[in-house]
Amino acid sequence: MKTGFLAQPSEEQRQTMIKLAHEYGYCVAEIDFEKSWKNIPVADCKNHAGKFWEERHKDSVRKGSRIFFSSGGSTGQPKYTLLNFSEVEQNSAIHGKGYRACGVLPSDVVATWGTPGIMSSEFTVYLALSHTGACILPIGDTSDPKSIIEIIRNFNASVLLVMPSDLSPIIALIEASGERLDNVRLIITGGEPLYEADEQRFRSFFSPKIVFRSVFQTSDTGTIGYQCPCCERGEYHVHDSLQILEIDNQDEQGVGDLVTTNLGRKLVPIVRVKTGDRVFEIPEKCACGISSPRIRFLGRSGRICKVGGEKFDLNRLNEIKEALTLPVDDFQITLSREEGLDQFTLLSNRVVQDSSLQEQAKNIFDNISQKLSTQLSRGVIRPLKFLALDRTNVVLSPSGKFVSFRDTRGI
Numbered sequence: 001m002k003t004g005f006l007a008q009p010s011e012e013q014r015q016t017m018i019k020l021a022h023e024y025g026y027c028v029a030e031i032d033f034e035k036s037w038k039n040i041p042v043a044d045c046k047n048h049a050g051k052f053w054e055e056r057h058k059d060s061v062r063k064g065s066r067i068f069f070s071s072g073g074s075t076g077q078p079k080y081t082l083l084n085f086s087e088v089e090q091n092s093a094i095h096g097k098g099y100r101a102c103g104v105l106p107s108d109v110v111a112t113w114g115t116p117g118i119m120s121s122e123f124t125v126y127l128a129l130s131h132t133g134a135c136i137l138p139i140g141d142t143s144d145p146k147s148i149i150e151i152i153r154n155f156n157a158s159v160l161l162v163m164p165s166d167l168s169p170i171i172a173l174i175e176a177s178g179e180r181l182d183n184v185r186l187i188i189t190g191g192e193p194l195y196e197a198d199e200q201r202f203r204s205f206f207s208p209k210i211v212f213r214s215v216f217q218t219s220d221t222g223t224i225g226y227q228c229p230c231c232e233r234g235e236y237h238v239h240d241s242l243q244i245l246e247i248d249n250q251d252e253q254g255v256g257d258l259v260t261t262n263l264g265r266k267l268v269p270i271v272r273v274k275t276g277d278r279v280f281e282i283p284e285k286c287a288c289g290i291s292s293p294r295i296r297f298l299g300r301s302g303r304i305c306k307v308g309g310e311k312f313d314l315n316r317l318n319e320i321k322e323a324l325t326l327p328v329d330d331f332q333i334t335l336s337r338e339e340g341l342d343q344f345t346l347l348s349n350r351v352v353q354d355s356s357l358q359e360q361a362k363n364i365f366d367n368i369s370q371k372l373s374t375q376l377s378r379g380v381i382r383p384l385k386f387l388a389l390d391r392t393n394v395v396l397s398p399s400g401k402f403v404s405f406r407d408t409r410g411i
């Protein structure tokens with residue numbers, strides 16, 4: 001299995017990397033830089049910061065303003081990271097460069113969803129937008145689509161910064177009333193993929209010139225990439241002045257796990273941390289003229305995926321199977337996209353035939369996690385659906401094995 005840098009770090013970047021590695025507890029030699037760099041174990045983003053944030057929090061009380069972020073929850077244990085405010089500002093300035101490349105202009109009014117808090121780095125979005133010169137329209141609370149539509153209209157928003165799952169309830173409402181939001185010319189998504197079917201569906205409700213773009217950042221590792229006008233679905237330019245990216249465990253096609261080192265994170269270093277995404281490098285130079293490397297995303301690695309815009313641990317679906325004590329081949333769950341919303345479907349002859357089992361499965365599903373039940377009540381995911389599992393609809397793996405879970409959203 002091959003591992004390699006996406007772009008060779010410059011001499012100056014190497015010096016920063018050596019210092020970060022030292023902070024992280026590893027020695028990287030200048031003479032044999034690449035080899036000794038690869039001796040640093042690749043960390044799982046689940047727990048890399050754990051050993052740092054507590055001691056750094058105590059250590060650095062008088063060293064300026066700091067802020068906590070958490071992106072945990074989906075795997076049980078919350079995970080925190082701690083940033084100096086100067087780190088936040090540096091990250092946001094670079095993230096703002098991504099918004100400009102996506103097409104945000106000083107003349108725009110940008111409506112942005114989400115509420116700042118420990119679980120969200122939303123306020124870094126405001127800081128990033130300040131680098132575009134555009135007017136910021138913070139939507140905040142996402143629970144009332146009707147008032148959001150009014151705000152978009154009243155303030156003539158021309159750009160929406162939104163997760164596809166948060167846009168779906170808005171679209172449903174304007175579709176029902178036969179209206180459009182003609183002033184909106186650019187939609188920048190993030191947090192989850194924008195599936196082609198959703199984009200086609202959204203398209204007719206905005207300006208005929210509507211353009212969809214996306215940015216990529218995580219609370220754990222900072223801003224990573226953005227789409228220029230030439231980027232296709234799932235393709236991103238990389239912020240190569242901030243992120244040193246590696247693709248680990250590459251297969252013959254060069255597809256592997258995205259691993260990042262953030263040169264701007266010094267308080268809690270981000271050194272060789274997996275983002276949980278499968279990617280490959282696009283070898284061709286981009287027609288837009290920007291020379292930074294480009295990557296194409298091929299989905300999440302492991303068992304964590306985005307459902308209704310939030311991270312969800314697929315292992316938790318086993319709780320249904322265990323509670324109903326179903327044999328494996330009597331049970332398949334699919335995750336599909338229906339009218340812009342994520343839909344779990346449980347395929348099982350036994351559950352379909354037995355209404356009390358259906359009731360039980362539904363109750364377990366609704367209560368698997370606080371997050372899932374909140375999403376259900378907000379209507380950003382659809383309730384569990386039941387289908388009979390039979391020869392016509394069971395899908396086996398390419399090697400002919402029964403699979404207990406399938407994600408068909410990108411297909």
Ligand SMILES: [Zn+2]
Binds near residue numbers: 229230237287
């Ligand atoms: Zn480009």
